[in-house]
Amino acid sequence: MLKIKNLHASVEDTKILKGLNLEVKSGEVHAIMGPNGSGKSTLASVIAGREDYDVTDGEINFQGTDLGELGPEERAREGIFLAFQYPVEIPGVSTTNFMKTAVNQIRESKGEKPLDAVAFLKLMKEKMKLVNIRQDLLSRSINDGFSGGEKKRNEIFQMAMLNPKLSILDETDSGLDIDALKIVSNGVNALKSKENATVVVTHYQRLLDYIVPDFVHVLIDGKIVKSGDKNLALELEEKGYDWIKPGN
Amino acid sequence: MNITKDLKKLVSKEEDINLKNKKTDILDSLDLTYSLQKEEYKYTPLLKIVDKKFDLLKENKDQISQKSYEEVAKFVNSKFYLISVDGYFKSELSNIPPKVKIKKYSELEREEKDTFENMYQKHDDSKSDFFSSLNSIIHEDCLTISVDSNTVLKEHITIININENYDVNNYRKMIFCDKGSEISIFERFINLKSDENFSSSVSEIYQAENSKLNYYSAQDFKENYHYNSINVFQKRDSVSNFFTMSFSGSIVRNNLNICLHDKSCYTNMYGFYAMNDKSLIDNHTSVDHVDENSLSNEHYKGIMGGRSNGVFNGKIFVRKKAQKTNAFQSNNNIILSDKSKVNTKPQLEIWADDVKCSHGCTVGQMDDDAIFYLMSRGISRKDSISLLLSAFSSEIIEKITDEKMKSLLTELIKKQLEKFNDE
Ligand SMILES: Nc1ncnc2c1ncn2[C@@H]1O[C@H](COP(=O)(O)OP(=O)(O)O)[C@@H](O)[C@H]1O
Numbered sequence: 001m002l003k004i005k006n007l008h009a010s011v012e013d014t015k016i017l018k019g020l021n022l023e024v025k026s027g028e029v030h031a032i033m034g035p036n037g038s039g040k041s042t043l044a045s046v047i048a049g050r051e052d053y054d055v056t057d058g059e060i061n062f063q064g065t066d067l068g069e070l071g072p073e074e075r076a077r078e079g080i081f082l083a084f085q086y087p088v089e090i091p092g093v094s095t096t097n098f099m100k101t102a103v104n105q106i107r108e109s110k111g112e113k114p115l116d117a118v119a120f121l122k123l124m125k126e127k128m129k130l131v132n133i134r135q136d137l138l139s140r141s142i143n144d145g146f147s148g149g150e151k152k153r154n155e156i157f158q159m160a161m162l163n164p165k166l167s168i169l170d171e172t173d174s175g176l177d178i179d180a181l182k183i184v185s186n187g188v189n190a191l192k193s194k195e196n197a198t199v200v201v202t203h204y205q206r207l208l209d210y211i212v213p214d215f216v217h218v219l220i221d222g223k224i225v226k227s228g229d230k231n232l233a234l235e236l237e238e239k240g241y242d243w244i245k246p247g248n
Numbered sequence: 249m250n251i252t253k254d255l256k257k258l259v260s261k262e263e264d265i266n267l268k269n270k271k272t273d274i275l276d277s278l279d280l281t282y283s284l285q286k287e288e289y290k291y292t293p294l295l296k297i298v299d300k301k302f303d304l305l306k307e308n309k310d311q312i313s314q315k316s317y318e319e320v321a322k323f324v325n326s327k328f329y330l331i332s333v334d335g336y337f338k339s340e341l342s343n344i345p346p347k348v349k350i351k352k353y354s355e356l357e358r359e360e361k362d363t364f365e366n367m368y369q370k371h372d373d374s375k376s377d378f379f380s381s382l383n384s385i386i387h388e389d390c391l392t393i394s395v396d397s398n399t400v401l402k403e404h405i406t407i408i409n410i411n412e413n414y415d416v417n418n419y420r421k422m423i424f425c426d427k428g429s430e431i432s433i434f435e436r437f438i439n440l441k442s443d444e445n446f447s448s449s450v451s452e453i454y455q456a457e458n459s460k461l462n463y464y465s466a467q468d469f470k471e472n473y474h475y476n477s478i479n480v481f482q483k484r485d486s487v488s489n490f491f492t493m494s495f496s497g498s499i500v501r502n503n504l505n506i507c508l509h510d511k512s513c514y515t516n517m518y519g520f521y522a523m524n525d526k527s528l529i530d531n532h533t534s535v536d537h538v539d540e541n542s543l544s545n546e547h548y549k550g551i552m553g554g555r556s557n558g559v560f561n562g563k564i565f566v567r568k569k570a571q572k573t574n575a576f577q578s579n580n581n582i583i584l585s586d587k588s589k590v591n592t593k594p595q596l597e598i599w600a601d602d603v604k605c606s607h608g609c610t611v612g613q614m615d616d617d618a619i620f621y622l623m624s625r626g627i628s629r630k631d632s633i634s635l636l637l638s639a640f641s642s643e644i645i646e647k648i649t650d651e652k653m654k655s656l657l658t659e660l661i662k663k664q665l666e667k668f669n670d671e
């Protein structure tokens with residue numbers, strides 16, 4: 001599904017990703033772990049198509065398409081979803097209106113008719129249940145004045161609404177108490193299928209008790225330096241990152 | 249100044265002795281008024297340009313309107329409307345609401361005249377702004393609107409000013425809101441003339457105790473020049489709400505001067521401007537807190553595209569007697585192109601000590617994080633930007649409680665924001 005080869009990316013001449021390789025197949029859950037500042041969010045943003053980052057070398061291929069020339073909205077329409085580490089607050093636009101615009105633009109790009117008000121409402125109701133989010137929260141401005149947990153639940157709600165093929169969850173666990181963590185993880189697990197894939201970015205092992213990964217990768221200084229199964233996460237939890245030296 | 253002589257001639261022709269005295273008075277301080285222009289029009293070369301382009305002193309004739317009415321009909325969206333053409337009020341084209349007296353100044357009965365004589369040119373800025381001086385001296389016949397005490401009009405009155413035959417038009421009106429009355433006004437200017445023109449409009453509003461006024465204006469002047477001065481004098485427990493929306497114009501200058509003369513007066517001054525091309529919008533506001541316990545709340549927001557220029561100047565005065573004053577002011581701007589500019593300046597003078605006062609201005613660009621966030625959900629760049637711009641305007645629109653006015657102005661803003669799509 002996703003093939004990243006020798007990816008180099010920089011921002012304002014600072015090199016952040018330095019030759020990163022990753023392959024994700026449908027049905028799989030991958031976890032990317034690594035210390036602060038190692039480039040995890042950068043990787044997530046580059047896959048989603050953020051234009052502030054220059055891809056200086058390598059390529060990202062998604063379902064046979066080179067993403068290189070595609071803008072963020074086209075990638076989303078191809079089925080890529082990024083749950084933001086820091087969801088943006090947008091006063092004056094309600095999540096409901098936001099999602100209606102998004103769902104219908106994605107449908108339009110596929111030559112489908114837009115959802116009418118009734119069908120949209122029905123879809124919303126169904127997905128709201130999944131992450132236990134209230135209607136009044138969605139009528140409010142996007143993330144404006146939301147608690148940390150509400151913001152993260154809103155991200156998973158949006159993911160459920162858009163039904164992506166590849167979801168990248170950037171630190172979706174940070175700032176969540178154990179109950180919220182369970183709600184969010186249950187949501188993600190419920191959306192999992194053989195046809196889609198999930199990449200979980202985190203620096204705590206805790207989340208991986210709930211969203212169990214097939215593969216765990218360690219990202220240090222812009223490169224994946226070690227990969228393994230879920231036991232690698234436990235090992236990292238115990239020993240930290242210092243024992244893994246880039247190049248080992 | 250070479251025009252002083254011509255103005256003197258105009259004043260000497262004035263037959264109403266009372267008006268003549270007032271006009272002479274304005275004339276006498278014209279040099280001083282003129283000298284104030286330099287600072288008050290630092291970024292807005294309105295006088296220089298209109299003086300070169302137009303004959304500011306030419307007198308208009310009150311003509312029978314030929315084509316106005318049909319074209320104007322589409323701008324009328326209320327039961328009651330007042331239409332003026334080339335600066336002259338046309339009762340035959342208007343639909344006057346009950347319990348509201350609407351007349352030209354020259355048609356007033358003796359006892360009605362007292363009210364307006366007392367307020368006429370008393371609280372306006374004809375001695376501090378040269379354009380208001382000119383308007384005061386030149387204009388022919390003022391429109392007077394008098395709202396009886398305790399009259400409450402639910403539906404707004406549309407005021408339409410039409411530039412039809414001349415390239416310079418002066419509008420003038422006085423509104424007297426008696427005790428406990430409540431009205432809403434939606435004012436628009438329409439150009440039926442294809443050539444460039446300059447219009448000036450001066451309004452004086454007197455709000456008696458407990459009265460309430462909502463005043464909406466939508467300004468779409470295309471390639472034209474406009475000067476607008478609204479001067480409000482509020483008595484105890486009165487409330488005024490202003491919504492000033494500007495969408496185009498070569499140069500548009502708005503003065504909004506509010507005097508909260510008594511205890512417990514409220515005013516909300518909201519503004520929204522969205523300009524492109526080479527237009528210039530200048531909003532100069534002042535609010536004068538004279539007595540205790542009053543509130544002024546001002547928020548102007550603007551979006552500048554193309555090569556447009558914006559000017560905002562907000563003065564707040566809190567007099568010594570005006571304890572427990574609340575005065576808030578903010579001005580936020582989004583600049584869409586590196587060729588557009590905004591100059592924004594708050595000016596506070598506070599002599600009382602028990603005062604809550606805040607002010608702030610921002611000039612920024614579109615939020616890239618927000619654009620990326622919206623696009624990452626499949627929304628095109630163009631639509632992401634229009635969502636964000638309409639969200640920016642919604643903070644002002646949300647303040648409108650009248651649903652009809654809200655949807656009218658939302659529609660106008662929407663149309664204007666679509667023009668930014670190509671940038
Ligand atoms: N827009 C940016 N401008 C400048 N530096 C950036 C930007 N984004 C990320 N960085 C830098 O790149 C490095 C990696 O950041 P990030 O990808 O956020 O790491 P992580 O998510 O692993 O904590 C950090 O040193 C960060 O300061």
Ligand SMILES: [Mg+2]
Binds near residue numbers: 041085170
């Ligand atoms: Mg990060």
